[in-house]
Structure formats: C-alpha cells, structure tokens
Amino acid sequence: MNTLGQRHAAYSHSVLVHDTDEQLIEGTRAFVAQGLESGGDVLVHGSRDRVDLMRDVLGSHSRLGYGLDEELYLAPMRTLFAYQRTLAERPSPTQLWVIGTVPLAADLSGQAAWLRYESVVDAALGAYAFAALCTYDTRTCPDSVIRGALATHRTVSVDLAEQDNALYVEPAVFLEVPLAQRPEVPDTPPTDAITIHDLDDLAAARDLVKVRAYEQSAVSPQCIEQFRVAVTEITSNGLFHGRPPVTVALWADVGRLTCLVEDSGTGHLDPMTGYRHPDHAASLGLWAARQLVDDLVIGCSESGGCSVLLTLADDQL
Amino acid sequence: MKASGWRPGWDGHLLLIYDDEPQRRAGVAAWVRHGLGLESKILYTQPPDDPPDRSLPALLGDDSGVVEAMERGQIQVIEADSSTYDPAFIERLVDGALSEGYPSVRWSGDAYTAWGVIPRSRHEGVERATDELCVSRPFSVLCQYSSRASADAMDFLSRAHGAGLREQRFQAAPVEGGLAVAGELDATNHTILCSLLTAATATSRRDPFVVDLSLVDFLDLPGARALLFGTFDHRSGGGRVLLHAPQPHVAQLIHLLGIDKTEGIDVGEAL
Numbered sequence: 083m084n085t086l087g088q089r090h091a092a093y094s095h096s097v098l099v100h101d102t103d104e105q106l107i108e109g110t111r112a113f114v115a116q117g118l119e120s121g122g123d124v125l126v127h128g129s130r131d132r133v134d135l136m137r138d139v140l141g142s143h144s145r146l147g148y149g150l151d152e153e154l155y156l157a158p159m160r161t162l163f164a165y166q167r168t169l170a171e172r173p174s175p176t177q178l179w180v181i182g183t184v185p186l187a188a189d190l191s192g193q194a195a196w197l198r199y200e201s202v203v204d205a206a207l208g209a210y211a212f213a214a215l216c217t218y219d220t221r222t223c224p225d226s227v228i229r230g231a232l233a234t235h236r237t238v239s240v241d242l243a244e245q246d247n248a249l250y251v252e253p254a255v256f257l258e259v260p261l262a263q264r265p266e267v268p269d270t271p272p273t274d275a276i277t278i279h280d281l282d283d284l285a286a287a288r289d290l291v292k293v294r295a296y297e298q299s300a301v302s303p304q305c306i307e308q309f310r311v312a313v314t315e316i317t318s319n320g321l322f323h324g325r326p327p328v329t330v331a332l333w334a335d336v337g338r339l340t341c342l343v344e345d346s347g348t349g350h351l352d353p354m355t356g357y358r359h360p361d362h363a364a365s366l367g368l369w370a371a372r373q374l375v376d377d378l379v380i381g382c383s384e385s386g387g388c389s390v391l392l393t394l395a396d397d398q399l
Numbered sequence: 400m401k402a403s404g405w406r407p408g409w410d411g412h413l414l415l416i417y418d419d420e421p422q423r424r425a426g427v428a429a430w431v432r433h434g435l436g437l438e439s440k441i442l443y444t445q446p447p448d449d450p451p452d453r454s455l456p457a458l459l460g461d462d463s464g465v466v467e468a469m470e471r472g473q474i475q476v477i478e479a480d481s482s483t484y485d486p487a488f489i490e491r492l493v494d495g496a497l498s499e500g501y502p503s504v505r506w507s508g509d510a511y512t513a514w515g516v517i518p519r520s521r522h523e524g525v526e527r528a529t530d531e532l533c534v535s536r537p538f539s540v541l542c543q544y545s546s547r548a549s550a551d552a553m554d555f556l557s558r559a560h561g562a563g564l565r566e567q568r569f570q571a572a573p574v575e576g577g578l579a580v581a582g583e584l585d586a587t588n589h590t591i592l593c594s595l596l597t598a599a600t601a602t603s604r605r606d607p608f609v610v611d612l613s614l615v616d617f618l619d620l621p622g623a624r625a626l627l628f629g630t631f632d633h634r635s636g637g638g639r640v641l642l643h644a645p646q647p648h649v650a651q652l653i654h655l656l657g658i659d660k661t662e663g664i665d666v667g668e669a670l
Binding site: 171281282284285288303307308310314315318366367370374 | 418568585587651652655660
C-alpha cells in the first residue's frame with residue numbers, strides 16, 4: 083500500500099512450510115539468490131543455531147546480512163514497527179528481502195500474538211519494496227501455528243515458486259477465529275472507570291490510569307507511562323472523531339494493563355486503521371498508540387460507537 | 400546551563416493563564432499563600448464593582464491565617480482605577496511596603512480589571528514597567544489572563560513576564576539559552592506552548608535554542624507537535640533546537656514520532 087492504500091509492486095509476504103532442513107535450505111538459498119540478483123538487500127534471521135547453519139550454507143555477500151531472533155523478534159508490535167521504521171527511513175528504493183522463522187513462543191497466548199503479527203504485516207509494510215518469506219518447521223511448530231501461518235500469508239512457497247494461498251483469510255476475519263486469541267475485555271469488573279465529556283477531562287483519564295496502575299499492578303513506570311499516552315490518544319480520538327461522552331475503563335492486573343475506550347459516535351472505524359505509516363498525519367494517534375501497547379483492537383461498542391481495547395503486559399514480570 | 404536547575408515557582412513577574420474561574424482561583428490562592436509564607440506584603444487589584452464571589456476574600460475563603468493577614472493590613476485590596484496602573488504609583492506603593500519592614504511585596508490582578516479602566520495599549524506599557532520593577536525590587540507580580548484573552552498576545556505576554564508562565568497543567572520560564580518547561584503538555588495547552596516557543600525562539604540569539612524538557616512528566620501528540628511547530632520559524636532560518644534531557648517515556652514518543660530525526664532538532668543533554 084502506498085499513500086493511496088495500494089500495495090507496492092515489489093511487496094510480498096509469503097510462507098514456506100517445511101518438514102526437513104533440506105527443504106528449508108533449498109527455499110532459503112533460492113530466496114536469497116533472487117534477492118541478491120534483484121539488487122536488493124537481504125536479511126536472514128532465526129535462532130542462533132539456524133543462523134549458523136544458514137551462514138555455513140550461504141556464505142557472505144556485501145548485501146547479505148544475518149540477524150538473531152533474540153534481538154529482532156522480542157515482541158510482535160515492536161518488531162512490526164521496527165521493520166516499518168527501517169523501510170520508511172531507507173534512503174534508496176532498494177528492495178529489502180527478509181527470510182526467517184518467526185520465533186515460537188512458549189505458550190499458546192504468545193504463539194497467537196505472533197500469528198496476529200503475521201496477519202497485519204500486509205497492512206503495516208505493504209507500502210514498501212519489501213519481500214518476506216516466513217519459514218515454519220512442521221517438526222517443531224504445533225499444528226495450530228502451522229494452520230495460523232497458512233491463514234495469515236496471501237501467498238505460499240511451493241517447490242521454490244510463489245502461489246496464491248487458498249487458506250489465507252483477511253486480517254479482520256482472522257482476528258475473530260479462535261487461533262488468533264483476540265484480546266478480550268477481562269470478565270471481572272474494571273479496577274476503575276471514568277466518563278469523559280471534553281478535552282478538559284483528558285487529564286483525569288490519564289491520571290486514573292496512573293494512580294490505579296501504580297496502586298494495583300507491578301507494571302514498570304515506563305510501561306505505565308507509555309500506556310497513559312496510548313490511552314490519551316485513543317480517548318482524544320473518541321472525542322474528536324467519535325462523539326462524547328467517552329468511557330474509559332481500566333483493568334490493572336499484576337503484570338498487565340487493559341483499557342477499554344468507548345465513544346458514543348456511530349462506529350465504522352476500519353479495524354486495520356493505524357498500521358500504515360502516517361505519511362500525511364492521517365491516523366497518527368492510532369499509529370502511535372499501536373506502538374505503545376501490545377495489542378490495540380478496534381471494534382464496536384454495545385451502543386453502536388467505536389470501541390478500542392488496549393493491552394500491555396510488562397515482559398519483565 | 401541554568402535550564403537544568405530551574406524549578407517552577409511563584410516568584411517574579413508571572414503570567415497565569417486560566418481557562419475558567421476554578422483554575423484562576425486555585426492559581427491565585429496558591430500564589431497568595433506562598434506570599435504569606437514569605438511574610439510578604441500582598442496587594443490585590445480588583446474592580447470596585449467586583450461580584451463578591453470573584454473578590455479576593457471570597458477567593459481565599461475563611462482561612463484564619465488569611466483573615467488575620469487582611470485585618471493587620473498584610474493583604475491589601477486596591478480598588479482599580481486608571482491611577483492605580485500608573486507605574487509611579489505602583490513603585491511608590493512597593494517602596495512604601497518595603498520601608499514598613501516587609502521583606503518583599505507581591506501584587507496580583509486580572510487583566511480584565513485593567514482593561515476596564517485603561518486601554519490595552521497602556522496596559523502593555525504597565526506590564527513592561529512591572530517586569531523591570533520585579534528585577535530591581537523584591538517584588539513579585541502574578542498577572543491573570545484568561546486563555547481566550549491571551550491567545551492572540553502570547554508573543555508579547557511571554558516576553559513581558561520574565562518569570563514565565565503558569566498554566567493549570569504546565570509551567571514554562573525563560574532560562575539561559577532557551578526555555579524550560581515542566582508539567583504536562585497535551586491537547587489542552589499545546590497552542591499556548593506553540594506560541595511560547597515561537598516567541599521565545601524569535602527573540603533568542605542562542606543557537607542551539609535549548610528546550611529543557613527534564614521536568615515534563617507527560618507529552619502527547621499535540622504537545623509533541625507544538626515542539627515542532629513552535630520552533631519551525633527558528634529552524635527554517637537555519638537555527639537548531641536542542642530538546643534537553645527528556646524523561647525516558649517522553650523521549651520514547653519523541654523518537655517514535657521521528658521528531659529526533661527532524662531537520663534542525665537534536666535530543667540530548669545540553670553542555
């Protein structure tokens with residue numbers, strides 16, 4: 083997608099599902115060769131042992147780099163927007179080719195978070211000359227992750243060629259399937275809530291987040307502060323683009339903050355809003371807020387307004 | 400640089416910007432109580448026909464310390480007329496209070512009160528003379544301006560109030576080499592900040608112009624945009640701006656928005 087919302091001609095995001103190291107090596111070798119031949123920069127990433135293996139096979143080249151998942155893939159949204167920043171700031175139109183395995187999280191919740199990441203890569207990075215091939219090993223990945231990977235890539239690599247992927251589902255649809263584990267409002271009463279009528283009340287909402295988060299959770303001050311900024315932006319959006327009153331409900335758990343912001347407008351906000359780089363300041367608040375939290379889910383409130391659910395867990399806890 | 404040592408205070412020639420009556424009352428009350436703590440003489444100008452609920456006694460409530468201060472003349476209400484805005488009159492009253500043994504003198508009033516008895520152009524001259532008097536005497540003045548009334552005059556007002564500005568959620572003051580800001584910069588005050596920065600950078604000869612952010616607790620997108628737009632003219636002319644010592648979460652937003660990559664802007668520690 084460029085500024086008109088269209089995908090860049092040199093953009094692709096494919097999946098390679100493999101059963102053996104040989105299939106992985108073959109697929110990686112072909113992808114890297116294609117990238118280097120096109121004149122692009124190529125990045126191969128993965129776990130330390132995978133990268134060592136690939137380095138032995140592929141050798142070195144001035145436009146070939148290697149990266150470790152333990153440095154590049156720490157948290158889904160951080161990784162996504164780090165790629166976006168890299169692509170947005172590249173001085174030349176040279177294509178960036180990236181191949182590797184999205185790390186397998188320790189639990190189903192973490193795996194779902196990375197699947198949600200895969201699902202929105204097109205929305206966040208589609209405007210750039212970017213080719214990605216995500217590799218998934220059936221020997222190490224649970225069946226649910228393989229199914230999720232196939233549901234989140236428009237094209238699939240088969241016999242070293244890209245094909246349309248019949249199993250692909252659009253991100254908004256994917257978010258609703260059980261595999262995605264869409265973040266939900268906790269089933270307990272909120273820690274606190276406030277109703278906002280105008281801009282003068284904004285400070286009260288962020289003060290509430292600060293006070294309750296410090297009182298009720300062990301989330302770090304840095305996380306609390308960035309969560310406050312995100313909640314402020316979303317609440318402000320609700321006032322400007324939705325309609326007051328806007329309700330802000332906070333759940334402060336030991337290691338996690340959840341906030342539901344609901345306005346009284348007419349809804350209809352595209353759930354993918356805020357992933358694209360805001361070249362022309364459009365959706366700047368949502369774009370910034372997405373980078374400050376783990377998940378930001380746009381939906382409709384029971385009253386027909388727009389609802390935005392924000393979650394942030396402190397990964398140090 | 401002095402910027403990093405600056406703390407928001409209630410002394411000197413201060414500009415109080417208020418959106419509504421509760422904000423005005425809270426600011427004036429804090430300023431008066433600070434003066435009582437310093438055992439200062441406190442003068443307060445109000446119109447003769449001020450509604451009782453806007454008057455200083457009503458504003459300060461029935462605090463026994465305040466009541467006693469009024470009874471012994473430490474707090475004195477001056478009824479506004481054109482003569483009370485004569486700089487010579489002000490100087491005479493200040494010197495008189497100092498000669499009575501008060502260690503310092505404080506004065507406050509709302510700009511609307513002044514504009515009721517003298518033209519705005521003359522009031523600007525009074526503001527300039529007051530600023531000089533605050534430097535030459537142990538004299539502090541709190542000038543109350545509604546945000547609506549000050550919006551078009553922020554350039555002049557920020558230059559005329561050497562001790563800076565107090566607003567409900569943020570404070571700012573000129574410091575050596577730039578402007579120090581404290582508090583919360585958000586959608587409610589970004590236009591004031593933008594005007595302040597535009598005025599401050601226009602009159603500063605320092606390059607880089609330093610915006611001390613070390614005491615900023617909260618910054619949102621409108622506040623961040625104000626840092627950009629308020630320094631635009633300075634940067635367009637080839638000048639540089641140093642955003643000094645933002646707290647980590649403030650620095651994170653500045654980085655995320657790419658402000659640190661903007662031409663003419665650096666983020667870091669001033670030497």
